[in-house]
Amino acid sequence: MVxxxxxxxxxxxxxxxxxxxxxxxxxxxxDYEIAFVEGSISRKEEAHKxxxxxxxxxxxxxxxxxxxxxxxxxxxxxxxxxxxxEEVYGRGAHKKxxxxxxxxxxxxxxxxxxxxxxxxxxxxxxxxxxxxxLLMGSxxxxxxxxxxxxxxxxxxxxVFEKGKTCLGxxxxxxxxxxxxxxxxxxxxxRGLVDDPNIGAHTETLKRYGLTADSVMDSFNLxxxxxxxxxx
Ligand code: SF4
Ligand code: SF4
Numbered sequence: 001m002v003x004x005x006x007x008x009x010x011x012x013x014x015x016x017x018x019x020x021x022x023x024x025x026x027x028x029x030x031d032y033e034i035a036f037v038e039g040s041i042s043r044k045e046e047a048h049k050x051x052x053x054x055x056x057x058x059x060x061x062x063x064x065x066x067x068x069x070x071x072x073x074x075x076x077x078x079x080x081x082x083x084x085x086e087e088v089y090g091r092g093a094h095k096k097x098x099x100x101x102x103x104x105x106x107x108x109x110x111x112x113x114x115x116x117x118x119x120x121x122x123x124x125x126x127x128x129x130x131x132x133x134l135l136m137g138s139x140x141x142x143x144x145x146x147x148x149x150x151x152x153x154x155x156x157x158x159v160f161e162k163g164k165t166c167l168g169x170x171x172x173x174x175x176x177x178x179x180x181x182x183x184x185x186x187x188x189x190r191g192l193v194d195d196p197n198i199g200a201h202t203e204t205l206k207r208y209g210l211t212a213d214s215v216m217d218s219f220n221l222x223x224x225x226x227x228x229x230x231x
Contacts, residue, residue, distance in 0.1 A: 001121045002036075002063075008128055015135055034059045034134055036117075040066040040073045042104045054111040059134060062106070062113045063127075065120035065222055069191040072120065072222065073104040115140050118190035120222065123175050143174035144194050147186050151177035159185050160208045165215050169204055170196035188222045 003024060005012070019029040035057035041047050054060055065071035076084060085093040085101060093099040107113060115134075117126050126143075133140035147168035151158070154177050159166045167188035168177065179186055202212055 001124055002127060005124055005128065012131065030056060032057055034061065036061045036063040037107055038063045038067050040070045040104045040106055041110060042073065042076070042101050044100070044102065047110050050107055050110055059114045060107075060111065061115045061117060061130060061134075062108065063117050064122050065118065065189050065191070067107050068116045068118050069222060070104050070106045071189075074222075075220065077103050078220070116142060116191075118142075118172055119175055120189040126174055143172060145173050146193055146197075147171045147173045147175070147177050147180075147190070149173055150175070151180050151186075154181050156180045160204065165205075165210065165218060167215075167218055169201040170198065188219060191222065 003009075016034075018025070019032050022028075035053050037050065037053060037060060039046075041050060062068040066073055070077075081101060081103070082094045085099050089096075089099045115130060117130055119126070130140040130142075148158075150173045151168055156177060159180060164185050166180065166185040168180065168186040170192055171186050171188040172190040172193045175190060177186065198212075205212060205215060
């Protein structure tokens with residue numbers, strides 16, 4: 001998504017020096033002030049690298065769902081690690097260091113994170129707005145109202161009216177409710193709002209003959225790790 005900012009990249013490059021960008025350049029330096037960190041952590045070695053980044057960077061921004069809440073990778077945590085290693089890499093894989101893997105966690109289970117850019121994928125406009133704020137020395141504004149607000153502004157018919165369920169009432173907006181607008185439902189890729197109105201969500205579910213337990217499984221797709229964080 002960052003690389004798709006073709007129109008904005010020339011201006012960005014006038015304002016910052018990109019010194020380390022694993023996906024886009026081979027040259028690497030370690031003298032940086034702002035670090036955007038993508039991906040969840042599932043190996044000791046990754047946690048070690050992450051701590052080194054935290055020591056060097058003045059500001060650390062979690063970039064995307066995996067980094068912010070653990071994301072889809074957390075589905076892995078539902079199974080025993082040995083079973084997963086052998087399923088993917090073959091019998092005996094759990095004994096080999098090359099296939100080392102562990103419980104998946106978001107990066108703030110290991111380090112302090114200053115700001116979050118949520119979503120899978122992240123909205124380009126949110127990345128640009130956070131970057132602009134950081135360059136101007138101001139505090140980035142991270143959306144903190146539920147997807148339902150954006151969904152209503154977009155003029156969508158609520159999917160509960162169509163017999164489906166949706167995590168929009170408790171999920172952080174900022175994506176313009178894009179999934180509902182294009183015929184889907186919200187699966188919560190941007191994580192929960194800071195103070196989710198669980199009571200109102202439960203009431204909505206009740207109105208449509210549903211219970212909280214009946215939709216809890218939906219949270220497993222993106223928010224499983226966020227529910228249980230350890231530092
Ligand atoms: S529950 Fe889902 S479909 Fe209904 S208004 Fe909220 S985001 Fe839109
Ligand atoms: S509607 Fe929900 S699942 Fe879709 S992008 Fe927005 S937060 Fe993510």
